[in-house]
Amino acid sequence: MTRNTPPRSNGKSGQARKGAKPGQVARPRWAARPARPEATDRDGYTAQTAPLAPGEAPRADESRPEGARGGAQARAGAGAAKGAGAKQAGPKAGGAKAGGSRPAGAGQGAGPQGDKPRGAGPRKQTVKAPKLLRTPKAPKAEPAPRGPGGDPLVGERYEVEVGAVAHGGGHCVARHEGRVLFVRHALPGERVIAQVTEGTTKSRFLRADAVEILEPAKDRIAPPCPFSGPGKCGGCDWQHVTPGGQRKLKVQVLTEQLAKLAGLTPVEAGWDGSVEPVGGKLPAGEVPAWRSRVQYAVDPATGKVGLRKHRSHDLQPIDRCLIAAPGITELGIEAREWPGVASVDAIAATGSSDRQVVLVPRPGAQLPIVELDKPVSISRIDEHEGFHRVHGRTFVREVAVGRTWRVSNGGFWQIHPEAPDTLVNAVLDGLDPQYGENALDLYCGVGLFAGALADRVGEEGAVLGIESGKQAVADARHNLAALENVRIECDKVESLLPRTGITATDLIVLDPPRAGAGRETVAHLVGLEARRIAYVACDPAALARDLAFFREGGYRPVSLRAFDLFPMTHHFECVAILEPAGEPVA
Numbered sequence: 400m401t402r403n404t405p406p407r408s409n410g411k412s413g414q415a416r417k418g419a420k421p422g423q424v425a426r427p428r429w430a431a432r433p434a435r436p437e438a439t440d441r442d443g444y445t446a447q448t449a450p451l452a453p454g455e456a457p458r459a460d461e462s463r464p465e466g467a468r469g470g471a472q473a474r475a476g477a478g479a480a481k482g483a484g485a486k487q488a489g490p491k492a493g494g495a496k497a498g499g500s501r502p503a504g505a506g507q508g509a510g511p512q513g514d515k516p517r518g519a520g521p522r523k524q525t526v527k528a529p530k531l532l533r534t535p536k537a538p539k540a541e542p543a544p545r546g547p548g549g550d551p552l553v554g555e556r557y558e559v560e561v562g563a564v565a566h567g568g569g570h571c572v573a574r575h576e577g578r579v580l581f582v583r584h585a586l587p588g589e590r591v592i593a594q595v596t597e598g599t600t601k602s603r604f605l606r607a608d609a610v611e612i613l614e615p616a617k618d619r620i621a622p623p624c625p626f627s628g629p630g631k632c633g634g635c636d637w638q639h640v641t642p643g644g645q646r647k648l649k650v651q652v653l654t655e656q657l658a659k660l661a662g663l664t665p666v667e668a669g670w671d672g673s674v675e676p677v678g679g680k681l682p683a684g685e686v687p688a689w690r691s692r693v694q695y696a697v698d699p700a701t702g703k704v705g706l707r708k709h710r711s712h713d714l715q716p717i718d719r720c721l722i723a724a725p726g727i728t729e730l731g732i733e734a735r736e737w738p739g740v741a742s743v744d745a746i747a748a749t750g751s752s753d754r755q756v757v758l759v760p761r762p763g764a765q766l767p768i769v770e771l772d773k774p775v776s777i778s779r780i781d782e783h784e785g786f787h788r789v790h791g792r793t794f795v796r797e798v799a800v801g802r803t804w805r806v807s808n809g810g811f812w813q814i815h816p817e818a819p820d821t822l823v824n825a826v827l828d829g830l831d832p833q834y835g836e837n838a839l840d841l842y843c844g845v846g847l848f849a850g851a852l853a854d855r856v857g858e859e860g861a862v863l864g865i866e867s868g869k870q871a872v873a874d875a876r877h878n879l880a881a882l883e884n885v886r887i888e889c890d891k892v893e894s895l896l897p898r899t900g901i902t903a904t905d906l907i908v909l910d911p912p913r914a915g916a917g918r919e920t921v922a923h924l925v926g927l928e929a930r931r932i933a934y935v936a937c938d939p940a941a942l943a944r945d946l947a948f949f950r951e952g953g954y955r956p957v958s959l960r961a962f963d964l965f966p967m968t969h970h971f972e973c974v975a976i977l978e979p980a981g982e983p984v985a
């Protein structure tokens with residue numbers, strides 16, 4: 400295999416790179432440009448040659464820095480997880496989710512400004528539906544009892560004392576006659592009446608909702624959202640908890656996962672034991688409107704939108720989602736009827752006025768004329784044709800970390816409006832990139848971390864981004880086209896990285912989907928002998944498991960930060976910084 404790195408500047412072989420400090424390993428300038436000419440999308444367009452949609456601003460404007468971001472946003476769904484390909488570890492959450500399979504069917508869509516029939520636009524854009532915008536997989540109706548069924552216990556009520564919060568589903572653990580109950584709408588230390596929602600006499604564990612609170616915890620509040628509570632919307636887990644109380648629960652989850660899966664105390668992980676609030680302080684009782692992407696499902700009987708109940712296909716009709724960003728609420732989606740539509744995905748960009756609605760028609764149905772309260776681009780996803788522009792743009796422009804980012808076809812973008820800047824700053828603070836260094840941005844999406852790293856390592860350095868989503872790669876190449884020192888490759892990290900021939904690097908950022916990077920990828924990364932590694936994680940269990948793999952490979956966390964980027968849900972985001980441990984690990 401060709402060594403894609405020059406020898407190190409150890410005085411014996413190779414040349415120290417310009418800008419390298421004495422004794423610093425001389426990493427290569429990866430050939431940043433050669434891949435770019437082949438950077439075409441499915442229509443064969445490069446970022447530079449792709450034609451403009453009607454009314455679309457020239458691309459020069461899009462890539463021009465427009466200053467610091469303003470707005471707000473979230474990962475779709477209670478599982479709002481981290482984007483396309485995101486997998487949920489642990490019990491599935493319901494509610495406003497992005498993701499899932501699309502029913503078949505075609506139809507004619509129309510937008511607020513007299514849309515043309517399908518295909519009538521100057522450019523036909525048809526690309527595969529992104530995973531983020533597919534309908535959620537069917538939630539498991541029951542925790543499959545191991546062994547023969549047993550008698551159903553659904554509806555049974557038990558008085559229990561609620562124990563610790565559990566990872567991954569917004570529930571706490573309780574016990575009744577020796578059997579474990581996962582109880583939602585409860586808090587540790589409370590005495591509640593728990594009503595069983597899933598399980599039988601043979602189930603290993605039962606699921607339940609706290610339907611009566613006999614002894615409330617001090618962090619309990621009356622849920623501000625009228626659609627939250629037992630049997631209602633599954634989108635938020637912790638509407639009944641103060642903001643500080645929610646963060647305490649997240650602290651407990653992270654502490655437990657680090658101990659259980661990585662064998663680390665908070666101190667050993669370099670963590671100060673806090674989950675940092677993001678966004679300004681709100682008046683008591685006010686809910687942060689952070690979710691810039693919301694997937695509504697449509698009730699076929701009424702044509703009205705709703706959000707999924709927890710672990711169910713059933714809908715909770717709503718007239719407003721309190722955590723939806725203002726740019727989404729202003730569209731007036733809940734006030735309308737959506738005949739022939741299975742789901743309505745709404746995106747409100749941060750830092751630009753772009754809004755996008757993606758419709759999934761019901762099989763064989765004609766899409767309705769869509770009129771909303773604010774200008775919006777409309778697309779639809781057909782099972783056979785994939786993503787199809789109905790009106791306006793097929794992308795939104797997000798503004799973050801001093802750049803404008805094109806995000807097409809409902810592809811992955813951090814959902815909380817402050818997430819991109821928060822995470823980029825944490826990564827840069829932790830890595831402290833130096834002029835002339837080389838860096839990898841793995842699972843790079845539309846290039847968020849690659850762009851920030853490229854600015855720091857300068858023209859003598861180089862950044863290689865790897866991303867498996869074709870449209871995200873096209874966007875990343877477009878977004879970073881002005882940076883000579885960035886190259887973006889399209890493939891799975893685990894299959895492409897070993898094929899690059901890269902045997903060493905200075906810095907690595909990895910931001911994998913919820914499932915994490917896994918043993919094999921981590922084993923490859925530790926072999927690259929990076930000076931520092933930043934691991935951005937949305938699942939504390941996957942993070943802790945991978946930290947254990949890193950330790951086996953000789954890397955230890957030197958700092959860990961956790962951010963409350965998904966208020967009112969059990970989700971949060973972590974940034975761990977790792978360095979070589981400096982001594983062999985037993």
Ligand SMILES: C[S@@+](CC[C@H](N)C(=O)[O-])C[C@H]1O[C@@H](n2cnc3c(N)ncnc32)[C@H](O)[C@@H]1O
Nearest residue numbers: 481484811842843844847866867868891892910
């Ligand atoms: C959590 S997102 C991070 C995106 C980007 N870092 C950001 O913050 O905007 C994970 C990304 O990894 C991509 N992805 C999922 N599995 C992958 C794999 N095996 N190899 C490469 N990319 C993958 C997804 O398409 C998604 O864009």
